[in-house]
Amino acid sequence: MHLSVPVVNYFGVAIARGQRRDRPLYRVSLAHQDPELCVILQEARGRSSLANAQRYWAAFFAVPALTAPPARSLARLIAARPAMQTPADPSMIIPTVSPPTTAQRRRRRRRRRKGLLNRPPSIFRGEREIICYD
Template sequence: MTHQAEATANLIARDPRADGGQRQISIAADAIAIDRRVAGVRMRLALPIRAFRGVSLAMVENAHGCFYRVTLDHRDPDLTVTLAEARSENEIAPEWKAWAQFFQLPRLTLGLDQKMTVLDRSLGELALGAVQPRKRGWPLKQRRSKISAFRKAGPNGRVMAVFREREIVCYE
C-alpha cells in the first residue's frame, strides 16, 4: 500500500486486548484515529501526529527469519502503528523515507538492542537541536521568590525593589 494515493487510509491491526483481537486505524497526514471494542464498549482514540516521536525502521527476527518493519513510533507501545513490512531492505527503505516525509516526522532506527537513533535532525523545515535546560534548576532559586526570579534586572544589573503603598481608609 503506497501512502501517496491516500489522503486517509484504514488499516486493521492486531490488538490482543480488543474484542475479536483487532483494531481499526485511520491514518491521515495530521492525525491518527484508533477504533476498537473492549468488553463490548466501543472506543475511539484520536492522536495528533505531533504526539508521535517519528517514523522508525526496525529489523525483526521471528521463527520464519528476519524482516523489516516501518512504524509510526509513540512513547506508549500500545499506540505505535505499523505502516509497512517487507523482507528486503531495498523494498522497505523507500517506504520508510516516504512515510517520514508524508507525516513531516524524523526518521528513526531501532536496533536489536531496542536503542532508538534519530537519523534525521529535522522536523519538516524545523531543525532539531539539543533541549535547553529550564530555569528551575538554577542556583539562585532559593534566594528569590518564583515571581521575582523571572523579573527583569534593573539598572546596573540589580533587581529593582518593589514598594507597596497601603491606603488607610476610615469611615468615621
C-alpha cells in the same frame, strides 16, 4: 473502538528488524512512547524495499525517520510488551536524519515565493489523525 492521537505525539517513523519463522522481518511504524499506540505502516522481508517507504511516510507525517538500535530488536520488544509497566524509552531510538539536513530543508520552505504581492507562503499546521477500525 475509535482512538485519535495527534501526529505530534509520535517520535517519528521507525524501521526495526524482528524475526518471524526463523527469517528476518522488517517493519516501518510510527514510534510512540506507549508501545500499544505504535502504528505498523508496512512490513517486508528485505530492508532495501522499506527504505523508500520510510522516507515516504516520514515526509507524509512530517516527522523524522528513525531506526531502532540493534540490541533492542523488534522481536524482543514485542515479547516484552505485556510485562512492560513503563513506556518505552525514547532515547533508545536513533534518528537517521542529521540536523544540518533538517535545517537546510526548513530554510528552503521558508523562502518567499514569487507571486501575488510577494507575500510569504501560507503555512497550515493542522492535525492528522490515524483511524483504525477493528
